[in-house]
Amino acid sequence: MTTEDFKRAAAEAALAHVQPGMKLGLGTGSTAALFVELLGARVAEGLHVVGVPTSESTRELAERFGVPLTTLKEEPELDLTVDGADEVDPELRLIKGGGAALLREKIVAFASKRMIVIADAKKVVPTLGAFPLPIEVVPFGKEATRRAVERAAAELGLSGKVELRRAEDACPIVTDSGHSILDGHFGRIDRPEELAAALSAIPGVVEHGLFIGLADLALIAGADGVTAIEAKPAGTEARRRTA
Numbered sequence: 001m002t003t004e005d006f007k008r009a010a011a012e013a014a015l016a017h018v019q020p021g022m023k024l025g026l027g028t029g030s031t032a033a034l035f036v037e038l039l040g041a042r043v044a045e046g047l048h049v050v051g052v053p054t055s056e057s058t059r060e061l062a063e064r065f066g067v068p069l070t071t072l073k074e075e076p077e078l079d080l081t082v083d084g085a086d087e088v089d090p091e092l093r094l095i096k097g098g099g100a101a102l103l104r105e106k107i108v109a110f111a112s113k114r115m116i117v118i119a120d121a122k123k124v125v126p127t128l129g130a131f132p133l134p135i136e137v138v139p140f141g142k143e144a145t146r147r148a149v150e151r152a153a154a155e156l157g158l159s160g161k162v163e164l165r166r167a168e169d170a171c172p173i174v175t176d177s178g179h180s181i182l183d184g185h186f187g188r189i190d191r192p193e194e195l196a197a198a199l200s201a202i203p204g205v206v207e208h209g210l211f212i213g214l215a216d217l218a219l220i221a222g223a224d225g226v227t228a229i230e231a232k233p234a235g236t237e238a239r240r241r242t243a
């Protein structure tokens, strides 16, 4: 089986958690796109749900696959968000934002009663940080903000570079909300909560890609099938079981 097959298996497993009438947050990225496609097929069969897309690309996909859409303005409280991740640790802490959608993804996940992460097994890591941490910043003063991020990380013992993300034409990428993205090449992030707090305290940082305490369940697909990692009450480790 290919990585694509595993992503599809995780997306299929998430569909079992969707109930008629639900208001759904629709994530961004290649795995979330498969969920939107499968959801569209269920809608075509008569399932009634509405979705709030976390990016313009997901909006387009949902429209293409016939998933009815709404907005957080119309529906400020959602039942369930299903989204991918760049990294998942055993305590269900995530790095997200590889596709530059982290701000809307975090707003939508925060507005949802539950968040389910769908991913192939390569996304599961013992410690976050091999994937560069995306940080969404206001374009004004972005070099000053970049340096402030490097300093804050260094104070926590993280010495990696922080780089402005650029498109293939070398121009800084612009997010759906008109911001820039910095990527923090920190390596191993042993204390993600401390880094999250330090980043949030920097003027110019809009949001960072550390998702802590947001995910309730991760559905991880690999050669052995789909495995679930469930959130446990604060202070205890996430628990694994076979889905």
Ligand SMILES: O=C[C@H](O)[C@H](O)[C@H](O)COP(=O)(O)O
Pocket (backbone or CB within 6 Å): 027, 028, 029, 030, 031, 032, 083, 084, 085, 086, 095, 096, 097, 098, 099, 100, 101, 102, 105
């Ligand atoms: O900004 C993008 C999102 O956080 C994605 O959910 C994340 O990058 C995972 O994407 P994929 O499923 O394509 O690996």
